[in-house]
Structure formats: structure tokens, C-alpha cells
Amino acid sequence: MNGGVLIEVKIISKVYGKKDNLFIALNDISLTIPDGATVAITGKSGSGKSTLMHIMSGIDHPNEGEVIVNGKDLHSLKKKEMDRFRAEEMSFIFQAFFIEANQSCYQNVALPLEIAEIPSRRRRTMVEKALGRVDLSEKIDSKAGDLSGGQKQRLAIARAIVNKPQIIFADEPTGNLDSATGDKIIDLLFELNKKLGCTLCIVTHDDELAERCKIRIQVKDGEVVSMTGRSVSKPKTKTTTRKKAGAKS
Numbered sequence: 001m002n003g004g005v006l007i008e009v010k011i012i013s014k015v016y017g018k019k020d021n022l023f024i025a026l027n028d029i030s031l032t033i034p035d036g037a038t039v040a041i042t043g044k045s046g047s048g049k050s051t052l053m054h055i056m057s058g059i060d061h062p063n064e065g066e067v068i069v070n071g072k073d074l075h076s077l078k079k080k081e082m083d084r085f086r087a088e089e090m091s092f093i094f095q096a097f098f099i100e101a102n103q104s105c106y107q108n109v110a111l112p113l114e115i116a117e118i119p120s121r122r123r124r125t126m127v128e129k130a131l132g133r134v135d136l137s138e139k140i141d142s143k144a145g146d147l148s149g150g151q152k153q154r155l156a157i158a159r160a161i162v163n164k165p166q167i168i169f170a171d172e173p174t175g176n177l178d179s180a181t182g183d184k185i186i187d188l189l190f191e192l193n194k195k196l197g198c199t200l201c202i203v204t205h206d207d208e209l210a211e212r213c214k215i216r217i218q219v220k221d222g223e224v225v226s227m228t229g230r231s232v233s234k235p236k237t238k239t240t241t242r243k244k245a246g247a248k249s
């Protein structure tokens, strides 16, 4: 580990479209995230929050720049290495839970363990532990589609923590939930940060949730406009300004 730094984003840019339809979604962003931190990425809709998170997690590729996670240059990895690295180190919670409704809770939570090629005899114990942490032990053999909205999100969290990831990325994790259920989910994520030491990286519109995070990164028009907590470095180069899709140069 590099002085406690878990994620290092180095001058990344992301551009969509071509020529007259060029749209700069991220413009020369650099920042570091320490291991074990709680991080909120905030900003208006369309500001680039999800794009930034997708690039930090390897879901999407930048046009320029590097993302170093745990000392590894993420975007230089081959697809298979990347899949394996992500299955071992990271997990994801999305607004739409992306659970397999027709499969059992056990099957849903065991999925990342299959990808990480954990021997099947160890899977059951790990799945039971993860379901226990989110209070869903008794639902292990139930069909995921039969759970309530809050239970589905807890199931998604169980799947996210089953491999004890170093980083949990969450994109509007409470967006589809009523506020009481949402609060419980958030409490659970912070508890996991404390107990398991998982770094939390959360895209959110919710000010209260952002306030609870030690680091708050505010994105506007594809740039980081403020970062409270630790630690953002100023872009070393600034070559472009953001254009709306379709704007003439």
C-alpha cells in the first residue's frame, strides 16, 4: 500500500462522441482516496459522478489518465485480470439492485464467489455469514424476487460484502427506497466500514448521507470543484473545456 492510499486517480478524462458531437464528461480529474475512508461523490445530475465512479472501478475506461487501485494500474490489466481483480477487491451496489429474481438468495450472494473461483464447499459458510450481517439468514433459500424492496437492497449488500471487498462502490444506493429503509441501509454500510474496514465510495444526491462521509468530492461539469477531508491534487494540465453534446467548436 502506498502510504495508506487505496485509489489514485491521475489526470483522467472521459470524452463521449466525436467531432461536433464531442462531449467531455470528465476533464483532467486527479484525486486520491485513502484506505478505509468513507467518500461521497456529489453533484447535480449529469455532472459526471457515475462516470467518475465507473472509471475508478474499472467498469468504464478513461480516454486519458490512470487509475491505480491498491498499487495496480487498473486500466492496463487484461480483461480476465481485471475481472478477477474486481471480483476479489471491489463490489458494487446500484440503485436498481440487479438481483436475479428467479434465483434463491443463496445463489445471488454466491455469485461473486463463483467469479473469484472460491471452492464451492467454502461458499456456503461465506454466504451464511454475509446474509447474517444483513439480517436475512432465514431467507437463504427463498426466491430473491419474493423479498421486499428493503430486503432486496440488503441482499444486494450481502452479495457486495460476501468476498470481504476492500472497496464498496455504491451508486445512489437508497434511491429506490423509502427514507426509513434507506437510513437502515446506510447505517449498515457505515457499520461495514467500521467493522470490516471496507472503503466506501458512494455517489449520492443526499446531503445528509454526504455529511456522514469523511471525504466529500463535489463534481460539476466534469470537474472536481471541491474536496473536503483528504485529498485532491490540482489537475496538472488543463487542456479542454467541457462542451455540450452537439455544440459547435
Ligand code: ADP
Pocket: 016, 017, 023, 025, 043, 044, 045, 046, 047, 048, 049, 050, 051, 052
Ligand atoms: P451523473 O452521474 O452526475 O448524473 P453521468 O456521469 O452519468 O452523470 O454523466 C455525465 C455526462 O455524460 C452526462 O451529461 C451524460 O449525458 C453523459 N454521458 C454519460 N454516458 C454517456 C454515453 N454513453 N454517451 C454519451 N454521453 C454520455
